[in-house]
Amino acid sequence: MFTGLSAFPLTPLVKGEIDEKAFVALIEALAAAGVNSIGALGSTGSYAYLTREQRFAATRLAVSAAAGVPVMTSIGSVNAEEILRLADDAQKAGVSGLLLAPLCYQKLTAEEVFRLYERVCGEISVPLCIYDNPATSGFDFTDELLVALSALPGMGSIKLGYIPADPAEASARVTALKSQVAEGVTIGISGDAQSAAGLLAGCDVWYSVLGGLFPDYCLRLTQAALRGDVEETRRLNDALEPLWGFFRRYGSLRVIATVAELTGRVAAPCLPFPLQTLVGEEREVLGQVCRPVQA
Template sequence: MFTGLSAFPLTPTSDSGIDEHAYAQLVSRLAQAGVDSIGALGSTGGYAYLSHDQRAQAARIAVDAADGTPVLVGIGALRTSQVLALAEDAQTAGASAVLLAPMTYQPLTEDEVFGLYEDVTRELSVPLCVYDNPGTTHVHFTDELHARIAQLPQVASIKIPPVPGDPAAAKQRVEALRARVPEAVTIGISGDWAAATGLNAGCDVWYSVVGGLFPETALALTRAARNGDAGRAAALSDRLEPLWELFRRHGSLRVMSAAASHLQRAAEVNLPLPLRGLAPDARRQLIAVLEDLDLGAGA
């Protein structure tokens, strides 16, 4: 499950809770489209803003709606005890794997980050993906730290931040990390605008935001890269640059929230406060981009 396209859907949420029907429909569409795995409760899924009970609920909904497609469930939290409880919930729900970002308020040392993964993997019965996302967690993984963590039992994949835009530099980045981790541990790219470059540079999987709402579009790019057609993968990504620009400017979560509501895949209000949707001008820009790219309900 740690190769190909892993699609990360929005978790439609309001102050009254998770919209179970909308969430199940989003997940079901991904399974029907044939994605390789589904990433529930990632950053796009708003995991950090949900209560323990809501996260357990979301895990159950995702596994049920995925109908056999492997589900990767995010378990990041501030305290190790909370992470362990969330891991148990995910496993009880039937998750095929878990995704762990080292959330923190106080800056963590490398030994503290390693200790988190050591404590969690000791208790796991399913594989774990290391979530390296300095843009939100402000934890910066070195390759040495990745190498230590990758030796732990159950560690099966590493979700890395965007690679350099230059293909040669991107390949050098991926190869440098791969040389430090066991062969069985896959490397996955995040930051959708870097997906084609990362896959062409040798990443095994795309942990995709856009795939959570437009799976066919993301699958086409992923399959081109995985089949060795680097030029087509790059061209497909270049075509999506207007969307990538909106991601970089406003944040991919806000953009996907607005897109889901525009396409009537979620209610108008689908983010938990204090998060808010796009401002009117930005929303109009997004709608124009979706129309220009022909990203409709089935894309």
């Protein structure tokens, strides 16, 4: 399941409660588009802001609405006991995979992170994806640690948070990782602005924020990259450059949530308080900037 386009939808909220109708519609659109997997309750799905009960309810809805497309859900928490409870819940709800970032309050050491994944892997029965995103989790993985973790039983994929901007260096990092990680563990790219580069550098899967709202365009880009069509990949990605500028400036969540509000896919405001979507002129400009993906 950890190849191709993995689409990460929003979990739209209304006053702190999940807007179930809008959430289900987002998932159904992803299934209809034929994405390879759905990362319900990723960072874009605001998992970190939801209660255990909300996460369980949303996961059940997602699995049902996905109509057979594999769903994975994030079990991240700073509380290790809670991680195990969330893993249990998610598996009961029928997920095909789990996603885990090592959320920090106190900065974790590499050894502590290894112990955490080791314990979680010992207690789950669906594959796990390592969620590498220092900006949200507060932890920086080394490639050495990623390789060590890949050998744990049940490991399915690594969602990279960063690749070098230089294409040769990016390719070297991905090639080196792929040669060292345990067999069957795929390498994925996240951080949408660098994802075309990541796929061209050899990543197997795009863990995609934009794909959670605009799966058709992102599928075209992913498939072009994976079949080695550099020109078409660049053409599709270049058209998104103004949008990536917004992602870099405001964070992908605020931007995609604003686009979802602007296009009527969710009611405004849809983010967990106090997170705000864009306002004023920036909101208007964004409306124009995201036109290519709507075509």
